[in-house]
Amino acid sequence: MRVTEGSAVYSSLAGLQSTASRLAALQSQLSSGRQITKPSDSPTGTSQALGLRAELTRVDQYGNNATDAIGWMTTTDSTLSSAVTQLQSVRSLVLQGLNTAMGTPTSNNALAQQVDQLRASMLSLSNATYQGRPIFGGTTAGAVAFDSTGNYVGDTGTVTRTVGPSTTVDINNSGTDVFGPDGGNVFSVLSDISAKLRSDPSTLTSSLQDLDTAMTRMSSQQALSGAVYQRVQVAQTVNATNTLQLKSQLSNLQDIDLASMAVQVSTADAAYQASLATTAKIRQTSLLDYLR
Amino acid sequence: MSSFSGLTNALAALNAQRYGLDVTGQNISNASTPGYTRQRAEFGEVAPAAGVPSLYATQRGASGVTVTGTTRMNDPVLDSRVRAEHGKNGQTQTAATALSGVETLIDEPSDNGLAAQLSDFWKSWSAMANNPGGDANGLSARNVVLQKGATVAASLNATSGALDRLTQSASDQLNQTVVDVNDAANSLAKLNGAIAVASATGAPTNALADQRDALLLQLADNAGATASLAGDGQVTVTLGGQTLVNGTTATAVAVTSAHQLTVGGAAAGPAGGAAQGLVDAISTVLPGYSAQLDSVAAALSSTVNGAMAAGYDLAGNAGTPFFSGTTAGTISVALSDPTKLAASGVAGGNLDASNASAVANFGTLAGGADGVYQSFVSGLASSVQSASQQATVQSSVTASVDAQAQSVSGVSLDEETTSLLTFQRSYQAASRVLTTVDDTLDTLINRTGRVGL
Numbered sequence: 001m002r003v004t005e006g007s008a009v010y011s012s013l014a015g016l017q018s019t020a021s022r023l024a025a026l027q028s029q030l031s032s033g034r035q036i037t038k039p040s041d042s043p044t045g046t047s048q049a050l051g052l053r054a055e056l057t058r059v060d061q062y063g064n065n066a067t068d069a070i071g072w073m074t075t076t077d078s079t080l081s082s083a084v085t086q087l088q089s090v091r092s093l094v095l096q097g098l099n100t101a102m103g104t105p106t107s108n109n110a111l112a113q114q115v116d117q118l119r120a121s122m123l124s125l126s127n128a129t130y131q132g133r134p135i136f137g138g139t140t141a142g143a144v145a146f147d148s149t150g151n152y153v154g155d156t157g158t159v160t161r162t163v164g165p166s167t168t169v170d171i172n173n174s175g176t177d178v179f180g181p182d183g184g185n186v187f188s189v190l191s192d193i194s195a196k197l198r199s200d201p202s203t204l205t206s207s208l209q210d211l212d213t214a215m216t217r218m219s220s221q222q223a224l225s226g227a228v229y230q231r232v233q234v235a236q237t238v239n240a241t242n243t244l245q246l247k248s249q250l251s252n253l254q255d256i257d258l259a260s261m262a263v264q265v266s267t268a269d270a271a272y273q274a275s276l277a278t279t280a281k282i283r284q285t286s287l288l289d290y291l292r
Numbered sequence: 293m294s295s296f297s298g299l300t301n302a303l304a305a306l307n308a309q310r311y312g313l314d315v316t317g318q319n320i321s322n323a324s325t326p327g328y329t330r331q332r333a334e335f336g337e338v339a340p341a342a343g344v345p346s347l348y349a350t351q352r353g354a355s356g357v358t359v360t361g362t363t364r365m366n367d368p369v370l371d372s373r374v375r376a377e378h379g380k381n382g383q384t385q386t387a388a389t390a391l392s393g394v395e396t397l398i399d400e401p402s403d404n405g406l407a408a409q410l411s412d413f414w415k416s417w418s419a420m421a422n423n424p425g426g427d428a429n430g431l432s433a434r435n436v437v438l439q440k441g442a443t444v445a446a447s448l449n450a451t452s453g454a455l456d457r458l459t460q461s462a463s464d465q466l467n468q469t470v471v472d473v474n475d476a477a478n479s480l481a482k483l484n485g486a487i488a489v490a491s492a493t494g495a496p497t498n499a500l501a502d503q504r505d506a507l508l509l510q511l512a513d514n515a516g517a518t519a520s521l522a523g524d525g526q527v528t529v530t531l532g533g534q535t536l537v538n539g540t541t542a543t544a545v546a547v548t549s550a551h552q553l554t555v556g557g558a559a560a561g562p563a564g565g566a567a568q569g570l571v572d573a574i575s576t577v578l579p580g581y582s583a584q585l586d587s588v589a590a591a592l593s594s595t596v597n598g599a600m601a602a603g604y605d606l607a608g609n610a611g612t613p614f615f616s617g618t619t620a621g622t623i624s625v626a627l628s629d630p631t632k633l634a635a636s637g638v639a640g641g642n643l644d645a646s647n648a649s650a651v652a653n654f655g656t657l658a659g660g661a662d663g664v665y666q667s668f669v670s671g672l673a674s675s676v677q678s679a680s681q682q683a684t685v686q687s688s689v690t691a692s693v694d695a696q697a698q699s700v701s702g703v704s705l706d707e708e709t710t711s712l713l714t715f716q717r718s719y720q721a722a723s724r725v726l727t728t729v730d731d732t733l734d735t736l737i738n739r740t741g742r743v744g745l
Contacts, residue, residue: 001696002699003704004698004699004702004704005324005705006703010694010695011691011695014688038396038400039400039401039670039676040395040680042673043674043677044670046669047670049400049401050666053411054407054411057412057414057655061414061415061419064422065418065421065422132425132430139636141643155642157644160645160649161422162418162653165656168649286706286709291709291713
């Protein structure tokens with residue numbers, strides 16, 4: 001093939017451009033730290049990266065939901081513990097009341113007043129809130145689960161948190177499950193005890209039974225809540241592991257391998273310098289240099 | 293044989309060598325002129341006149357040299373291949389550019405692209421499910437949902453608008469290309485006339501032919517026009533099966549409202565060149581991506597609105613649509629009151645959040661906006677990748693035929709220097725012939741008969 005100045009320049013220029021563009025592409029990857037700077041860098045990689053990113057956002061929210069659930073259930077747990085403790089206090093008061101040998105109307109009245117106090121405190125426990133919501137009120141929009149007379153004003157709705165893909169936990173304990181159904185709930189039991197202490201402490205035996213039933217009910221709800229709490233904790237651990245795995249997958253997919261990239265860039269740079277050097281030397285000499 | 297024929301002979305040689313030097317000078321002057329095709333002075337030996345048989349005809353004398361012409365050193369077959377590859381190159385480059393234009397609108401994968409915005413939107417529904425109430429916490433969670441929804445809608449609007457602008461600018465570019473094509477066609481028609489006149493009168497046509505070939509290459513680049521050369525140097529240009537230039541007549545090219553090229557009103561078939569790339573981009577590629585973006589908006593709007601209709605707002609009323617508009621250009625958030633978000637799945641004003649939790653999972657919904665968008669992005673990515681690979685291959689093919697053509701028609705300075713030497717030496721030798729003949733005649737004329745003097 002006949003070689004002319006023009007064709008030599010064309011081919012050197014084409015070589016220069018291809019090495020320069022390769023270097024530029026590598027440098028753009030190196031400076032951004034990404035293998036995939038635009039979708040066409042890797043169509044399948046992009047598709048996978050989009051999926052992984054969406055999954056990461058979801059897992060992150062599962063984590064938020066689990067934290068929220070833990071907060072709610074910690075409130076439930078401590079409230080139930082206090083409530084059980086208070087019922088135990090009531091129980092000892094009842095036992096004192098039953099000991100009629102010691103009792104006088106005045107002392108029994110004092111016991112009744114203590115029971116009234118405990119009932120008021122129990123009512124406030126039953127209306128415990130988490131972030132402004134009564135935790136035993138189901139999905140009620142109201143501010144309380146039980147009104148001042150001890151009647152349930154919440155609803156039967158469940159409060160759920162999605163703590164993992166297809167893992168939804170019910171985090172609330174319904175007021176009627178914890179404190180008993182209206183009419184037979186812990187507040188009417190306490191009112192009953194207070195009334196009996198004032199009138200005839202000897203009839204308190206049946207109340208002791210009612211009290212034990214209420215305590216059992218409360219403890220079993222606490223156990224139930226604890227089981228759910230554990231599920232949420234497991235979900236939290238799974239989410240943390242998933243987050244790490246997803247991040248490492250995403251990193252494998254879209255981040256550069258610094259060492260290999262550095263080698264590639266220096267190779268490309270050497271190639272570019274070589275083509276610059278040859279381009280500078282093309283046809284520096286011609287026949288004219290040798291003619292006088 | 294005349295006594296003076298030697299002188300005539302030498303003169304012819306001097307003239308021829310000078311002409312050769314002129315042509316070499318022309319080549320050297322134009323060594324870097326784009327589109328210049330090197331020329332070569334053609335010499336021929338002058339045959340003696342086939343005369344009447346003569347007593348003296350036994351000695352056939354040399355009759356010298358004559359310039360028979362100036363050849364334009366091109367390869368017409370190669371030139372036509374160059375035009376064909378340039379036509380394909382124009383089309384593939386334009387197609388690749390149009391697709392990368394779309395790709396730059398899609399900022400993926402990143403923390404700011406539409407995919408991330410959609411994920412954030414679903415995430416905000418989940419946060420609202422945790423706090424669906426009407427208190428400060430709940431209202432702020434609800435407001436976040438509205439804002440994230442507005443972000444997604446705005447992003448769809450912006451991308452759709454940018455796609456429309458891409459289409460508009462491709463359309464402007466197509467119109468400009470057609471103007472260029474018409475200019476080139478008109479110039480070619482005039483050149484055809486000039487070449488016909490010049491070849492009829494024997495005037496040099498090489499410079500005109502260079503201009504003609506440059507215009508033909510431009511037409512190939514712009515519109516993939518093909519050319520056929522007639523013996524007299526005139527060219528007939530065809531564009532998509534329609535005659536664009538014939539003799540001194542150029543037919544006007546126009547673009548129809550459906551973005552179709554016509555030549556003199558008749559529809560031109562697909563030809564190649566930048567124009568074809570633009571026509572494809574305007575009529576199929578860009579509208580295709582617009583439609584896909586619209587289907588993302590439609591999926592988003594229908595799924596979210598459907599869920600809203602199935603739920604109840606904070607006051608316990610049935611939910612109203614979240615989005616209005618079902619295309620990427622028109623979608624917007626229809627709600628402004630955060631309490632109107634239907635988080636509850638149970639009638640009556642309560643803090644049930646089952647509906648919000650359900651919407652929070654829409655990111656994985658089959659046929660949901662995320663899936664539609666993902667397939668849009670990966671489809672676009674594959675198309676951009678294959679288009680840019682095609683463009684790279686085609687551009688190296690084009691460069692290689694350019695280099696081949698250049699190696700035939702380009703000026704090599706070494707070669708021209710050698711020619712200079714040859715012509716110079718030949719000129720010197722011809723002068724010496726002249727001097728020698730002169731000396732010989734001098735001997736004949738001035739010395740004859742002076743023997744012994």
